[in-house]
Amino acid sequence: AKAPLASKRIHNIVEYATFHVTCYMQRGLFERHKQIWSLMLTTKIQLVLGELSPAAMQALLTAGGALDIKSVDPKPAEWIPDAVWLNCIALSTAIPSVFQLLPESVRMRIVDWRAWYDDDAPEQTGSPLVAMPEVP
Template identity: 35%
Template sequence: PTSEKPELFTKWRKTQEEVNAGMQRVKALEGEILARLSATPANLLEDSTLIEALSNTKKTWREVQDRLKVSHDVDAKLHSTFEDPQTVAERGSLLFFVMSSLSGISRMYHTSLSHLQRIFALAIDKAPFDAVSSKRLANIVDAFTLQAFQATSRGLLERHKPVFALLLAVRIQQAQGVISEEHLSCLLAGGGGLAIETVRRKPYNWVPDGAWLGCVNLFLRLAMFKDLPDSIQRYGDQWRFWFESECPEELTTPEITTSSKMTPLGMVLLLRAMR
C-alpha cells in the first residue's frame, strides 16, 4: 500500500511525529508548572515565570489540537484508501480458490499462496497507473486476473485449459451477481434431474429426450425461458434448423419471449440444454 500512496503515508508519519512532539512539550511544560506551583509563594501573580509557562502551555496545546485535527483528516483518507482494496483482496481469494481447485483434476496442478503473491506483485507493476483510486484498483484487479490466468494456463494440459477458463469465468460472474445458483445448476445438471415420463410431452420427434428435458428444466427454473417449450412447439421448423446447424451459437434463436433478448449467458444455457 505504501507504494500506491507514498505521499499520504509521508504526510501521516509527519503529522504523527508532530503530534507526539507536541504532546511531549505539553507534558514537560505541565511538569514545569507543577514544580513552580509547589515553590511559588501565595501570590501566584507575582511569579512571571509561572505565568509565562502557563501561556506557553496553552499555546502549545492549541498547536497540538490543530495537528491532531490534521492527523484525523489524514487518518480518514488512509482509511478510505484501505477500504477500497477490499475488491482486490476478494479477487485474490477467488483466484486462489479456483487455482487450488485444479488439484482435483491432477495433483500436479497444486499451487501455493506464495505463488499467487508473486503473481500479484507482477500485476501491480503491469497495471496501468491512474490517479483516481477506484480506477487504479480496477486496473489492478484486471491485471491480477489476467496474470493469474496466463500463469496458470501455461502449466495446464490443453484439454484442461478450457475447464480452468470456464471455472474462472463462472466464479467471477458469480461474485459479480451475474450468475445465480439457478444458472449454475442448469449449467451443470441440464435436465438430469427430470424424467421424460413426468414432464410435458415433447412436440416433435426430432427433439431428443435429453434436449427436451434440458429445455423443460430451463422453463421451470429461469424466467427468461418461461416460454421456451411453447416457442419450440410454435416455431418447430426454425428450431430444428437452429438445433441441427453446426454452429448454433452463431445464429439467432427463434423467438422465445418478447420481454427480453437472448443474452450470452442465456445462449450458453440453451446450448447446454439442447446440445
C-alpha cells in the first residue's frame, strides 16, 4: 500500500522540480535562447519517458543530412530540392509508424504535394500524406 503513495510522491517531486527549474532557467536565458532550451528540455524528458524514440530524435537532429542523393531512390520531380527529398527518405526509415508511405505518397500525388509545397501557409492545411491509407 505504501509503494503507490511513494511513487506518487516521487512523481510530484519530479514534476515540481522540473517546473521550477524551468522557470528559473527561463529567467536567466537571453530571449533568443529560451525556445531552444525548452525544446532541449522537452525532448530529453520525452526520451527518458519513452514518449520519443531515439530514432525519432536522431531524425529530428540530422534528418536527411546523413544521406547521399545518389544512394537513395531518385526524386520524382525536379522541383523537389535534394535536401527535402533526403529528409523524406530519412523520415520514412527513421519513423516508419508515421512516415513509411511518405516517399510513395510524394510519387503518387505529385500534383497535390506541389500545391502544398507552394502554398503560402502549408502548416495551416492538411498535408497530402493524410489522405494515404494507414500502415498496418
